[in-house]
Amino acid sequence: MSLTSTVPEPEVAQPVPIKRLLSLDTLRGFDMFWIMGGDEIFYALAKTTSWSWALFMADQLTHPAWNGFRFYDLIFPLFLFMAGVSTPFSLDGRIARGEDKSKLARKIVSRGITLVILGIILNNGIFQKPLAEMRFGSVLGRIGLAGMFAQLIYLYAGKRASYVWFFVILLGYWAAMMLIPVPGCGAGVLTMECSLAGYLDRLLMPGKLYLTVHDPEGLLSTIPAICNALLGIYAGTVLKNQSKTASRKIIHLVGLGLAFIGLSLLWDVVFPINKNLWTSSFVCVTGGCSLLLLSIFYWIIDVKGYKKWTILFTVIGMNSILIYMSGLVVSFEHASEFFFGGLIKHLDSVPLKAVLTVLGMLFMKWLFLYFLYTKKVFLRV
Template sequence: MSVVSTSPTEPAVLQPAPVKRLLSLDTLRGFDMFWIMGGEDIFGVLAKTTGWAWAILIADQFKHPEWNGFRAYDLIFPLFVFMAGVSTPFSIGSKLDKGDDKAQIARKIITRGLILVLLGIIYNNGLFVKAIQDTRFPSVLGRIGLAGMFAQLIYLYAQPRTRYIWFLGILLGYWAAMMLIPVPGCGAGVLTMECNLASYIDRILVPGHLYKTIHDPEGLFSTIPAIDNALLGIFAGSFLKAHGKTGNQKAIQLVAAGAVFILLGVLWNFIFPINKNLWTSSFVMVTGGLSLSLLGLFYWIIDVKGIKGWTFFFTIIGMNSILIYLAGEFIEFEYATHFFFGGLIKLISSGWVAAVLGVLGYLAVKWVFLYFLYKKKTFLRV
C-alpha cells in the first residue's frame, strides 16, 4: 500500500482507479461512494425532521433489509466490486498486450488483494492489536480484495470462453451448495441466519468473532459468489474496450443485458431468495444487472454524448474512494464541520434546514479534503 503522487488518469490493478478512456467509470465510482460518505443522511434527516412521505420513502431505501429482500442501499457494495472488475481489461489487459510476465502480474494481484484484506481488518479493529477472539477479520475491503483478486486471476489465466464457465460455475455451484449441503442440526436448504451453510462454515473457519456472533455479512464463504460481480465487471470492461460497435450500441446493449440479469434474478428469487447477507446467486444477478445498466447509462451520457460538466464533483470522490472510506475512521470530519459551519447552523437554530445544512457541511468538508489531495495529485494506490 502506498500514497503516491501520480497522474489522476493512471489506472491501477485492484484499487478501483480511474481509467483514462472511461470517465464514466470514475464518475460512477464517485457517485457510488458519495452515498457511503454521508449522502444517504440527507434523506434520513429530512425524514426525521419533516415527516414528509417522499423523504421517508427514499430514506427507507437507504436501510438494509433485516434478511431477505432488496433495497437501493444494497447495491452500493456490489457495484463497487463490479467496478473493480470493469477497470481490469484496461489495466491488466494493457500489461498483457505489452507482453508483461503473467507470474509477475499475478503476484501483484495477490499482494494487492491481501493488502485490502489487511486494511479491512484495520478498519474494523483499529491500529492497535487486539486479542484474536476480539478481532473481526471479515470486512467490506476484504471482500473487495478477495473477490477482485480471484476474478482478476481468472481473467489472467483463463480464456474468454472459460471465464464464462467460471461465472456460471460459481453462480450455480453456490446455489447448489447452499440448498443441498446439510447443516448439522438444521438440514439442507435452510436459509435462516442460524442455519444456513455460509454462516455455519464461517463459524468453523473464520477466527476471531463474527459481526452478528453467529453470522457475518462479509463472511468467507459468501465471498465466493461476489467473485461473479467482479467477473461481470470484467465482461463489461472487455465489451467496452473491444472495437466493432458504436458507443450508442454498447450503451444500449449494456442496459439491455442489465435488464435481462435483473429479470432472471427476480425470477430466481422465488426459489433462492435475494439476500445481501448471504450474497445469494439471485442477489448477484439483480445487483449485477443494475450495475450493468448504471454503467451503460453513465457511459452513454458521459463518454458517448459528451455531457461531462457535472462529472467533476463525483470524479474527485472516485479517484480516492478507498482513502475516503478509510479516512472516516481516523479523521474527525465532524469537528471540522462544526468549526466551519457550526455558527451558521446555530444561527438557523433548528428544523430541517439546519439538519440538512449539517449534512451538506459534513459532505463539503470531506469533498474539499479530497479536492486538496487531487490538486496535490496524491492518490491511495493499493
C-alpha cells in the same frame, strides 16, 4: 499501499481512474458519495419532517433485515463490479506485450491481501483488541478477495472461460446452499442460524462474527461475490471493443442488465435475494443494476459529452479507498462544526439545520478530496 503525486498508467488489479472512461470514475464517486454521508441527508429529512418521499428514500438507504433488496444493497456490489470494469483496460495491453503473467498475478494477489489487512485494521484498529474480540470479515476484505480471484480467472483462463466460471460459481453456490446439510438444521434452510454460510463462518472464521452467528462478509458468501467482479470484467471488454459503436455497446449492456434483473426475479422464488448470504439471485439483481447504471453514465458522459458536472463525483471516485478509511484519523464532523456550527445553530428551521449539518460534513470531506485531486495525490493499494 502508497500515496502518489503523479497520474501513471492504471496499475494492474487497481480500480483506479481510466482516462478513456470518465464515466467509470464518476460512477465510482457517485457510489462512494452514499457511503461518505450522502445517505445522512435523507435520514435527517425523514427524522425531522416525516415527508413521504423522504421516508421512502431513507428506507431505500437501509438494508433489509434478511431477504429483499433496496438501493443501499447495491453500493457494495457496484464497487466490486467497477473494479472488474477496469481490469481489461489494465491487463489486456500488458498481456499483449508479453509481460510475465506470474508477475502480474503477484501484483493482483498483493493488492488483494493488502485490502484484507486494511479491512481488519478498519474493523479493529491496530493492536487494540485481543484476537477473540477481533472481526476479520470486512467490506475491504471482500473487495480484495473477490476482485483478486476474478482477475486471476481472467488472467489465466481468458475471456470465454471466465463466462463459464461465472455460471459455475453461481450454480455451484446455489447447489451448496440448498443441498449440503447443516448439523441440527438440515439442508436448504436459509436462515441466519441455519444457513451453510453462517455455519462455516462459525466453524472456520477466527475472532467474532458481525451478527454473532453469521458474518455478512464471511468466507463462503465471498465466493459468489467473485461473479460481480467477473460481470464487471465482461462489461469492460464490451466498452473496450473498438469494433462496436457506442450505441451498440449501450444497447448490449442495457439488454444484458435487464436480462439479469429478470433472471434474479425468477431465481428469487427458489433462492431469495439476500445480501447477507450474497445469494446467486442477489448477484444477478445487483449485476443487472450495475450494468444499467454504467450504461447511463457512459452514455451521458463519454458519448454525449456532458462532463462539467462530473467533478462533483470524480474527486471522490479517484480516492475512494482513502475517503472510506479516513474516518479512522480525521474528524470531518468537528471540522464542519468549527466552520459552520455557529451559523447553523442560529437557524429556526429544524429540517434545514439537520440537512445543513450533514451538508457541512460532506463539504469538508469533498474539500479534502478536492485538495488532493488538485495536487494529483491519490491513495494507491
